[in-house]
Amino acid sequence: MSNSILVTGAAGFIGFHTALRLLQAGNDVVGIDNLNDYYDVSLKEARLQELDNFANFHFIKEEISNKDGLDKLWSEKGPFKNVIHLAAQAGVRYSIENPHAYITSNILGHLNIIEMCRHTKDFEHLVFASSSSVYGGNKKLPYSVEDPVDNPISLYAATKKSDELMSHSYSHLYNIPQTGLRFFTVYGPWGRPDMALFIFTKAISEGKKLPVFNHGEMKRDFTYIDDIVTGILGTLENPPKREEGVAPYRVLNIGNTKSENLMDFIGIIENKLGKKADIDFLPMQAGDVKETYANISETTRITGYKPTTTINEGVPRFIDWYKSYYKIGA
Numbered sequence: 001m002s003n004s005i006l007v008t009g010a011a012g013f014i015g016f017h018t019a020l021r022l023l024q025a026g027n028d029v030v031g032i033d034n035l036n037d038y039y040d041v042s043l044k045e046a047r048l049q050e051l052d053n054f055a056n057f058h059f060i061k062e063e064i065s066n067k068d069g070l071d072k073l074w075s076e077k078g079p080f081k082n083v084i085h086l087a088a089q090a091g092v093r094y095s096i097e098n099p100h101a102y103i104t105s106n107i108l109g110h111l112n113i114i115e116m117c118r119h120t121k122d123f124e125h126l127v128f129a130s131s132s133s134v135y136g137g138n139k140k141l142p143y144s145v146e147d148p149v150d151n152p153i154s155l156y157a158a159t160k161k162s163d164e165l166m167s168h169s170y171s172h173l174y175n176i177p178q179t180g181l182r183f184f185t186v187y188g189p190w191g192r193p194d195m196a197l198f199i200f201t202k203a204i205s206e207g208k209k210l211p212v213f214n215h216g217e218m219k220r221d222f223t224y225i226d227d228i229v230t231g232i233l234g235t236l237e238n239p240p241k242r243e244e245g246v247a248p249y250r251v252l253n254i255g256n257t258k259s260e261n262l263m264d265f266i267g268i269i270e271n272k273l274g275k276k277a278d279i280d281f282l283p284m285q286a287g288d289v290k291e292t293y294a295n296i297s298e299t300t301r302i303t304g305y306k307p308t309t310t311i312n313e314g315v316p317r318f319i320d321w322y323k324s325y326y327k328i329g330a
């Protein structure tokens, strides 16, 4: 039995930071990722290069929808008693153009991961990524894990809700401890090029038009990556207990529990870059929600999670990384 922690999506934004923190703490980490080209593959490779500095990191290029590949991984590097499953086809807007990618990675891939965990003796904990998008068009704020989430407004959200349901059934049937984490807009250094902070920083620094949807009338619970990683690892250490007749399963929100105006967020980027944004105000996009805001009281109670990074601290840290990574103004 391996003591390594498996991180899926290790070349991705959150997976990279999670693996890095685990390695810095002296854990053995096996990372897998298919390195797909949803966004710039060289950014994924650069993240992996950072992880390769650690002798206790092993990377395998693997596709989670390929069951045979996972069997091979488990027999050669595992079996894994602790799994942090972050690989997925992310993005709300892309799911409108590319629905099949979401079913392959998020549904079939998720099934394969829970199947592997099911067949692992003395399995301890699967922590997997869900999303705040499961709250869909809910009007009640802040979003709480007790709220009904039966009205997804994008296929991405529907796949994440399906993952939660599939996982619950496996926890119930096979007594596998699992926690689904509903992440709220994660940002920070090494962030995703398809997300707002990256798009805004790039457009403002290049003097290009900045597309802002719903005429800027949007609010987001922006969560800094270091807080997210602390939340993931605090969760991993606190698996739901195996009790007679109750599935060892839960879902938790991981947000900053502060809903920020998008225009204030843009203001911080402008200040840091010392440049004004040339904004193109556009209507609401299909599949998007106007506001997100997390109630994290359950997460704090169970894992001790308390986010500490404000957008005034976190956004400039992203911009410092962006400028150094892309050699801007050097």
Ligand SMILES: NC(=O)c1ccc[n+]([C@@H]2O[C@H](COP(=O)([O-])OP(=O)(O)OC[C@H]3O[C@@H](n4cnc5c(N)ncnc54)[C@H](O)[C@@H]3O)[C@@H](O)[C@H]2O)c1
Residues within 6 Å of the ligand: 008, 009, 010, 011, 012, 013, 014, 015, 032, 033, 034, 035, 036, 044, 062, 063, 064, 065, 085, 086, 087, 088, 089, 090, 091, 104, 105, 109, 129, 130, 131, 132, 182, 183, 184, 185, 186, 187, 192
């Ligand atoms: N970043 C956010 O704000 C946010 C918010 C809510 C939920 N999430 C979820 O958190 C997780 C991590 O997100 P992220 O922001 O790091 O995204 P990311 O796209 O940077 O990371 C996902 C990684 O998974 C890999 N991957 C995708 N499909 C795969 C497959 N079939 N097999 C193997 N690898 C595959 C990708 O190559 C990528 O490196 C995802 O499940 C995402 O849905 C993220």
